[in-house]
Amino acid sequence: MSYLKKIIHNCKQATYLIEKKSTTRLSFRESIELRIHLFGCSFCRIFQKQSHIINNLVKELFKSAMQPDSGLDDTFKKELQEKIEEELNK
Amino acid sequence: MLLNPHQWVSSHADYLYSFAITRINDEDLAKDLVQETFLAALQKTGSFEGKSSERTWLTAILKNKIIDVYRKKSQGLxxxxxxxxxxxxxxxxxxxxxxxxxxxxxxxxxxxxxxxxxxxxxxxxxxxxxxxxxxxxxxxxxxxxxxxxxxxxxxxxxxxxxxxxxxxxxxxxxxxxxxxxxx
CATH class of the missing domain: 1.10.10.10 (Winged helix-like DNA-binding domain superfamily/Winged helix DNA-binding domain)
Structure with missing residues (x-):
C-alpha cells in the first residue's frame, strides 16, 4: 500500500490524531495526514464533531453537578464541624 | 486572606463533596474524603500562604486525595x-x-x-x-x-x-x- 493510501484508509490513526489534537498540538506531518484523511472520510468527520460535543457536554455535566446543595445531610455536617473544633482545641 | 476553620463545613463541605462525588461516584467514600481533607488541612494550616482562596486551597488537598483513590482503584482492578x-x-x-x-x-x-x-x-x-x-x-x-x-x-x-x-x-x-x- 502506498503511503497516501495508508493515510486514507487508517481511521484508527485518524481518530487517534483527532483526540491528540484536542489536547495538544499535532506535528506538521500529523496535521497534514489528518487533513488528508478527513477530506475523504465522512465517518471520521462525524467522529470529530461528536468528539468535541462530548468534551463540551462532559464539562457541562461536571459543572452542573456543582450545585450549592449537594445532598450532604445535616447530621454529617454537624458532626464534621464538631470534629474540626475538637482538633482545634487539642 | 485568613483561614477560618470554624466556618469550613458550612462554607465548603457541599462544594468539596460535589467535587468528590462527580469524580469517584461513591457517596461514602466521597464523605470520607471530605472529612480527611479538612483534617489534613488542619495539620498544615502553616502552608496556606493566602495566595489562593481558602476553597481553592482545600480543593487542592482534596484533589490529591482523589488521585490516591484513582491510583488504588486502578491497581486493585x-x-x-x-x-x-x-x-x-x-x-x-x-x-x-x-x-x-x-x-x-x-x-x-x-x-x-x-x-x-x-x-x-x-x-x-x-x-x-x-x-x-x-x-x-x-x-x-x-x-x-x-x-x-x-x-x-x-x-x-x-x-x-x-x-x-x-x-x-x-x-x-x-x-x-x-x-x-x-x-
Missing part, C-alpha cells in the same frame, strides 16, 4: 481491567478502517449548539461510569481538571504513549456507548 480489555470490541478492521457496525452515525445533535436534552445527558453520564477506573481518571484529569499531561502520567503512573492510547480508547468507547444507547 488491574486484573479485571485486563479481562475487560479482552472482552472489549475492537472498533477497527486490521487495515484501520471502521468495522461496518461501528462506523460513526450522526446523533442528530451535531449542529445545535448545546441544546441537548436531559435524556442525552443522562446516557452520557451512564456511559462515563462504564469506563474503566483508570480511563475515567485520565479523561477527567485531562478534560475537566485540565491538568498537564506530564502531571497525569506521573500521578497515575502511566507512560506517555499509554496516556494517548487511554485518551483515544476512552473517547472511542464513550462515543460508541452513546451511539448504542441514543440512536
Amino acid at each position: 488491574k486484573t479485571i481491567d485486563n479481562e475487560e480489555k479482552e472482552n472489549r470490541e475492537d472498533f477497527f478492521e486490521e487495515d484501520g478502517h471502521w468495522k461496518a457496525e461501528h462506523g460513526p452515525k450522526e446523533f442528530g445533535i451535531e449542529d445545535k449548539d448545546h441544546l441537548v436534552n436531559k435524556e442525552f445527558e443522562h446516557i452520557l453520564q451512564k456511559c462515563m461510569q462504564k469506563l474503566p477506573v483508570l480511563w475515567k481518571a485520565v479523561f477527567t484529569m485531562k478534560h475537566i481538571d485540565e491538568e498537564a499531561t506530564d502531571t497525569i502520567c506521573t500521578e497515575l503512573k502511566v507512560t506517555a504513549s499509554n496516556f494517548w492510547v487511554i485518551i483515544h480508547r476512552a473517547k472511542l468507547n464513550l462515543r460508541a456507548c452513546l451511539q448504542k444507547n441514543w440512536i
